[in-house]
Amino acid sequence: MTCTGKKTGKVTSSHWGAFEVLTDGNKIVGTKPFANDREPTGISDILPKAVHHSSRVLRPSIRRGWLDNRNTTDRGSDTFVELPWDEALDIAAQEIDRIRKDHGNSSIFGGSYGWASAGRFHHALSQIHRFLNTAGGYVSSFGSYSTGCAQAIMPHVFGVPFLKYTYGSQDSWETIAEHTQTLLMFGGVNPKNSQVSMGGITEHETGSWFEKFAAQGKRCINIGPQSTDAPEGCEWMPTKPASDTALMLALAFYLEENGLTDRAFLDRYTTGFDRFRPYLMGERDGQPKTPEWASPLCGLPAEKIREIAQQIATTRTLITVAWSLQRAEHGEQPYWMSAVLAAMLGQIGLPGGGVGYGYGAIGGIGKSLQRMQGITLPQGTNPISDVIPVARIADMLMYPGQEYDFNGKRSKYPDIRLVYWAGGNPFHHHQDLNRLNNAWKRPETIIVNEPWWTATAKRADIVFPATTPYEREDIGRSNLDNYLFNMPQLIPPVGEAKDDYAIFTGLAKRMGIADAFTEGRDPEGWLRHLYRRFEEHAQTTSIDVPDFDELRERNWVRLPLKVDTPEKSFLTIFREDPDGNPLHTPSGKIEIFSETVDGFGYDDCPGHPVWLPPSEWLGQATPQSPLHLVSPQPGDKLHSQMECALADVEGARPETLVMHPSNANQRGLKTGDIVKVFNARGRCLARVFVSTEILLDVVALPTGAWYGDTEQKIDPDGNPNVLTIDVGTSKLGQGCSAHTAMVDVQKRD
């Protein structure tokens, strides 16, 4: 098969889609939607302003207090000295060498979590990991902020890595359109989030699928605190954050009590229902998990719960669960329980039935595409075995040597002396930022490669200015997308910015490891090398791809990867022959009760799903903190990227806080008022938007504002992470608990 595509203007790809870039040769002057994208996002509109913003890091910069006396406490409030590249690289290379020689590579933290930019070679995380591996290794991190908790718990249930399940084994929108009668969506299928997909999404299509579903009369039920979490036309069943497990248990109770459980399915394909059932029916704890029990916990009338249970028991139902549900304390429970509920319905492995995770979280989920081999920079191997769960960074920095639990293992936090970050913004993404701000003062040295003076760059000792994708050439490709891009260099580097590859090459030369790091290739040499491997793989498939020079010429091609009949998922194969194709769980079946998890002996994640309320939620509201804060992803950007330019727009900051009219009235607030959002952990400003699209007593403040709270007084632009809690989801998952936080709101004094 050949690919289609023509030579157009300069198109590039990004995590939020492809777009055309207009330049005057030196500067980006505008962007235009990509013609093939029927639902383009507006995220690139701000790009010209952001790329040339005054907050770009222009030259290598070293913090004054670190240079003078290795002071670590002034991070965030100190000034920087600009140095020529050679001098700054000398200083950084000597420091990395000193630390690795004096303290060993296990004192270097290089997890460096973050989304960085799209583009396969200049992927900042691959670059930093390759560099640190070449330098003898680093302490790394497991999992993501997105799905860390699910990545730990779900393999115990289905026996596959969670990402393989969510990206590779779920029904496509086509299959859902054809077979699903009821979409029961916990946390919605979010239109704002499906704009984005890691590595690129060229044809956005989630919106048009939901238009089709509405026309088909499909029942799409959004369960959660905000009606806007699902496309228009879906039914909204408003529920309290963190209450989903209680609701799922009540649905399961109804099925069991009314003989609607698919016993044959449970017997053949699952293990442990007999251990779970007594809990469900209240035979052990005296509390049957009835709709009447769940009703005050979740906020839905018992009658409504029964009606949903009846609906899902009598129609082909796909339960979908947003990733947000597991970014909360005890996030393991709704995830595991959704699988149990789906198993009781007996539709797992049938087209359009069962359970799927993260539809809408990432626009690529649900696309039915033939997979190709990825294009990735080899990272080498890491000789250091210390790995922390990604969201435990502040604990690690604060408590070296302290023991912690994670997924059945007890480990000790390493003693970190040097932190190196490239491609992430922890002072955007981590919870309880005032706590991180204190922990961040402990390492001897912090080095950051960043295009912009983010809160993280401002808290580093050595800052190297990195290019943006528009200042270098790359290849754009994602396995959840059917396009291939040459991402051309569009403008010269801003200031003295260099590519991460050039920065690490400069350090590697000084440390005597350049040959191993570069393998003698310059960036173009690497692009050609990585592309050749991709071409070789393509030759083994039926997919024709242009050669490197032709791709350069054509800029982009649409690959014929759409498949009408998707490959059978592992669950379909399992359903067809459970003995011949057992799951990779200890029992070979779906684990409703897990001996393994039970054996860990964790009080916060026992051997089957249970209702475990988080430490902060509406069920335990206090007069000091009566409102549940959810902090979703921002609709107008990707995380904290390009925030500098968005924040310049008149009236855009502080960030918008959505609030129910009754809560606003109680506080004398109206849309547009500037408020203080606060709890015992921190305070930030926000701009109120009064709306009936949110449940009473819940407020929503998106992430993405740059943390600007240097004295830990009040964060001016509205970063919700000054309010969120920095605890693991449980000893098992240790994911981030971003959606667990109670706050109050007052008019700004």
Ligand SMILES: Nc1nc2c(c(=O)[nH]1)N[C@H]1C(S)=C(S)[C@@H](COP(=O)(O)OP(=O)(O)OC[C@H]3O[C@@H](n4cnc5c(=O)[nH]c(N)nc54)[C@H](O)[C@@H]3O)O[C@H]1N2
């Ligand atoms: N309260 C709350 N907090 C959350 C969440 C939540 O739901 N609620 N969600 C969490 C989730 S799911 C995630 S994924 C994280 C996201 O957190 P991050 O991924 O850390 O957020 P980004 O803003 O994308 O950070 C990427 C950084 O890389 C920089 N960058 C871009 N390209 C390059 C490059 O080529 N080289 C270098 N050196 N740097 C580059 C950007 O300027 C930016 O500062 O946030 C988490 N935090």
Ligand SMILES: Nc1nc2c(c(=O)[nH]1)N[C@H]1C(S)=C(S)[C@@H](COP(=O)(O)OP(=O)(O)OC[C@H]3O[C@@H](n4cnc5c(=O)[nH]c(N)nc54)[C@H](O)[C@@H]3O)O[C@H]1N2
């Ligand atoms: N535009 C844009 N899109 C993005 C991103 C971005 O930064 N910008 N980031 C991407 C990334 S990294 C990720 S991981 C995904 C995340 O995708 P999700 O995890 O789905 O996203 P969130 O926006 O955190 O949450 C979605 C909604 O869940 C609801 N919610 C919160 N807590 C609960 C709960 O306990 N129960 C229920 N039922 N609902 C709850 C909230 O109302 C919230 O609006 O989004 C991706 N998409």
Ligand SMILES: [Mo]
């Ligand atoms: Mo994420």
